[in-house]
Amino acid sequence: MQLRNIEYVLGIAETGSFSQAAKRLYISQPALSQAIQRLEDELGAKLFIRKNKETSLTRAGELFVEDAKKILMLSEQIRKKMDDIRNVKEGEISVGISQYNGQIYFSNILIKYKKLYPNIKITILEDFSSVLERKLAMGELDFALFTAPVGAGDFLCDHLFFEEILLATPRDHPVADALAPSPGRFGSVRLSWFRDDAFVLMKPGHRFRAVTDALFRQAGIAPPVVFESRSSNTIQSFITGGIGIGFITTTGQRNTPPQWQSAYYHLEDVDARREHVIAHNRDGYLSHAARAFIGLAKEICADQFAYSGDETSPS
Structure with a gap:
């Protein structure tokens, strides 16, 4: 068994297609099919099921792929170690x-x-x-x-740094009138105060959404969400436009254009930072x-x- 045969199997498993794998691997489809047939004959087991233009792994194929990934990783490690020695x-x-x-x-x-x-x-x-x-x-x-x-x-x-997460609201949000003047640019609020406010957030599945959902759990609230986006710039513009309130990192706040700047607050009742x-x-x-x-x-x-x-x- 040769390493290129392992790469062929992984390519087919990842694309779910002999033709797509052949393009990725820079080999003709007939040559790829022949190589897989020879490998299956050598192993005495079928690795793939081809039906209605779809390709799926057999149980033997699943086991092969599981170990094949480890073999390729070990092969790459050996190459890197030799590079280090040179x-x-x-x-x-x-x-x-x-x-x-x-x-x-x-x-x-x-x-x-x-x-x-x-x-x-x-x-x-x-x-x-x-x-x-x-x-x-x-x-x-x-x-x-x-x-x-x-x-x-x-x-x-390995830890690199922590980045603070700020609460962002429209400039005319009532909380601004309720706070005492702050010596810094930003005042401090409790996230729990905003349990009834409408939020604009990143879409579920986005890493920053996981962080902000955790902040809600820490504060013990589940406020309404009126809009979800994949773009932090869209969210910032919606906050400025009065659609709702939301979150922004300190880095994001510094890089926001002046016309989209809103009001920002430190959060004192939750661990408002991400690593x-x-x-x-x-x-x-x-x-x-x-x-x-x-x-x-x-x-x-x-x-x-x-x-x-x-x-x-x-x-």
């Missing part, structure tokens, strides 16, 4: 980022890392967190930058180049986000 200053790393993380801090890390290790090849994948987690679990990424909570997966996470982490597979091999990147990321984030209060922005 030269610590050379090699390659693969990193996953979300669009949000790419905007607020990743470029700072990347610029400094490339200066320190100019001969390290860096492959960057920007995608949804769910996709990055799947790639990380498969061993296709060395590490990925996430906002917690990290989903199901056998990952180790940024850099995660890697518990069973994966981290090269010296990868470890150097993680160490640099922690150092830069600790410096960039070491601020407190309303008046100070990160350096």
Whole structure:
């Protein structure tokens, strides 16, 4: 059995199609079918069922795929270890980022890392967190930058920084008149005060929605939700426009255009922050180049986000 045969099986299992797998693997469909037939003959078991243009795994195929993923990961680890032995200053790393993380801090890390290790090849994948987690679990990424909570997966996470979550309301919300003047830009409120207010939130399944739902549970409230979106910019504009109230991170607030700025408040009765982490597979091999990147990321984030209060922005 050869590694390319394992890659063929995984390609078909992931796409659910011989034709789609053939395109991904840069092989003709007849050649792919023949390779799978030879492998099935060698194993003495059918791996796939092809019916009505659909392809599914047999029970033997499911077991094969389960171990095949581990084999490919081990193969990749061996290659990375050999790269490390040849030269610590050379090699390659693969990193996953979300669009949000790419905007607020990743470029700072990347610029400094490339200066320190100019001969390290860096492959960057920007995608949804769910996709990055799947790639990380498969061993296709060395590490990925996430906002917690990290989903199901056998990952180790290194803390990067905490980011405060603010409550955002229209400027004419009655709470503004009820608060005493604050020495900072933002006053402080209790989330429990807003149990009857209408909220605009990220859609279920979005990582930030999981965080804000947890805030409601901490406050012991279940307020009405009048709108859900996949865009934080849309939510901010709806809050400013008086559709409802919602949440925004301190970074998001600083990057909001002046015309969409609303009123913002610290939340004093809940743990209103979310954690940024850099995660890697518990069973994966981290090269010296990868470890150097993680160490640099922690150092830069600790410096960039070491601020407190309303008046100070990160350096």
